[in-house]
Amino acid sequence: MHSHQADDLDTAERLYREVLELRAAQPDAMHYLGVLCHQRGRSDEGVRLIEAALKITPKHPDAHNNLGNIHKECGRLAEAERCYRKALECGPEHYNAQNNLAVVLEAQERLEEAFEAYGKLLQQAPKFAQGHYLMGMFLRNYAQSVEHIEQSVQCFRTAYQLDPRNLRALESLGVSLYALHRREEAAQVYRDWLAREPDHPIPRHMIAACGGAEAPPRADDEYVRSVFDGFADSFDEQLLKNLGYRAPQVLAEVLAGVLPAPAGDLDVLDAGCGTGLCAPLLRPYARHLTGVDLSGGMVEKARVRGGYDALEVAELTSFLQGHPQAYDVLISADTLVYFGELQDVLSASHAALRPGGWLVFSLETAEGDDDRVDLSPSGRYQHTRRYVERVLAAAGFADVRMGVDTLRKEGGQPVAGWVVLARRSSRSVQ
Ligand SMILES: C[S@@+](CC[C@H](N)C(=O)[O-])C[C@H]1O[C@@H](n2cnc3c(N)ncnc32)[C@H](O)[C@@H]1O
Incomplete structure (x- = not known):
């Protein structure tokens, strides 16, 4: 357990297994080995181990709570809820379970129940x-x-x-x-x-x-790392943040409208991949699916989620500049909102695409007919249509389509976003 807490997972796994050889089905070893397996991306094995531990010690609130966490992080919210309720039956004062219960109720948009659960949490653990x-x-x-x-x-x-x-x-x-x-x-x-x-x-x-x-021309690297490493550390918060968030689905639908039926034959880059929400949507198209992101914490989550052939921690523009004509499809969901000036990143995207390749991305809209970029008080940038069209043309993109959609909510209000599709011309430009 000491090695586990110190993040030395190799040693911890070896020692838990030694314990289990010495004493088969020792429940604490099974429980914590289960948590560790999930951390290493083997969530099914983790669930099996903790369920086995709970057969021996069925009234262990921490084990129910940790089993709930695995289900929650795998997106099985109803199962997670059941586990947290069990944990609270066994230990009514288990405030972590109460906290997690509130989070999964919120994630299921059962808002009144969630509000009550948060209220109870604050009473229990002020x-x-x-x-x-x-x-x-x-x-x-x-x-x-x-x-x-x-x-x-x-x-x-x-x-x-x-x-x-x-x-x-x-x-x-x-x-x-x-x-x-x-x-x-x-x-x-x-x-x-x-x-x-x-x-x-x-x-x-x-x-x-x-x-x-x-305003800086784009959010600087330290800002992006510090914000997103922080988000990644708390998957709970990531879930909350994703409420009403549909950029990956919307961009995937736009791509489906122009690509042939998925045949697993394209080289695809998920630019600003975050925790990897786009991966399952892109996988059917991809011969090779790469994810790139500046935040090591987010990339680690994407690695656990799986679905990529390669994951890189790198700044997007530099990464693109280092990969000329390497991709058939570039997708960037809710990432270019951290860029004010889009000229460099869109030129680099154009160069990284093969002739005939597609770029699809989302932005937040700025009102008005003028050519303008604003840094909004949320810390993200907003672009006018005229700005985006000018910069895409300057970058060399030919076929450009731009629509408006609601991609997320903020302060209870829908936030309007641009959904942009652009194609590198199929003739090589001289
Ligand atoms: C809101 S998240 C979106 C993640 C993912 N595309 C999704 O839809 O869930 C934005 C991501 O962009 C990444 N990002 C922002 N600026 C970047 C840059 N200059 N280079 C690489 N990644 C960047 C952040 O680290 C973060 O993971």
Whole structure:
């Protein structure tokens, strides 16, 4: 267990197996080996081991809770819910199980039950910072009124006071204040944060997002890593974030409209692959499916999810520049929203495609007929149609189609996105 906690999975696995050789079916060894198997991408084996442990010690709340976590991370939310409820039957004060139950209820969009479950969690464990943070996110994600966003401000303040390492609470506090038009207070949160940590990339970026400094041409590498390594560490949050998120499905449908029936014969790049949500949708087309992302934490999740032939941790534009004419299809879901200026990345995409190859990507829309990019207070960029069309043409793309769709929700409201399809001309350009 010590090796396991120190992330030395090889040693931990060897030792758990030795325990099981010495004493077959020792329940703790089976339970923790099960958790470890899941961490290494062998989730089915993990489920079998923990279920076997629970046959011997059926009233073990941690084992039920960990079994629930495997189901949740594999997307089996109803099974996960059942396990968390069992954990709470065995240990009514198990606040991690209560927290997880609230998360899966939210993920199933059973909002009243989720709200009640978060409320119970805060009663049970008023000093549990993550509980306040998740309640704040819940209130903001499903805000029915301004009061809910105001309450989220209080939750984020409490979460940060209870755990000053919870920087996501601080970032979320700024976003909620901005949503309430308390822009100066939002900027002040980031300025105070930057005063304490002058090199921290998040407040630096977010001050610009609040209009307090010039926007960088794209979110810098440290910002992207720090935001997404943080998300990846908490799969719960990833689930929440994905609520109503449909960019991968929408982009896959657009591709299906122009590609021949899937025949597993294309070289495909998932550009900004994150935790790998696009992989199952692309797999049927791909002879070789590569995922690239700047965040090692996200790539690790994608590795566990599986489906890629290769995964790389790299900056997207440089990666594309290093792979001329290597792909038949490039897909980029909700990633170019971290790029303001698109010229370099779209030129590099054009060069990385083979003649006749397709690029499909999503962006957030900026209103207006002018040629403009805004850095929005969420920290993401928004582009006007005219800007995107000009830059695609300059990059050399011929056949361009652009539609509008709702790809996610924010503050309970749908966020409009561009869905863009572009093709590299089938004649090689001189
Ligand atoms: C919102 S996530 C989307 C992930 C995935 N495409 C999906 O649809 O679930 C955006 C991803 O873009 C990655 N990203 C942002 N800027 C990048 C860059 N310059 N190079 C590589 N990856 C980048 C982030 O690390 C993050 O994983």
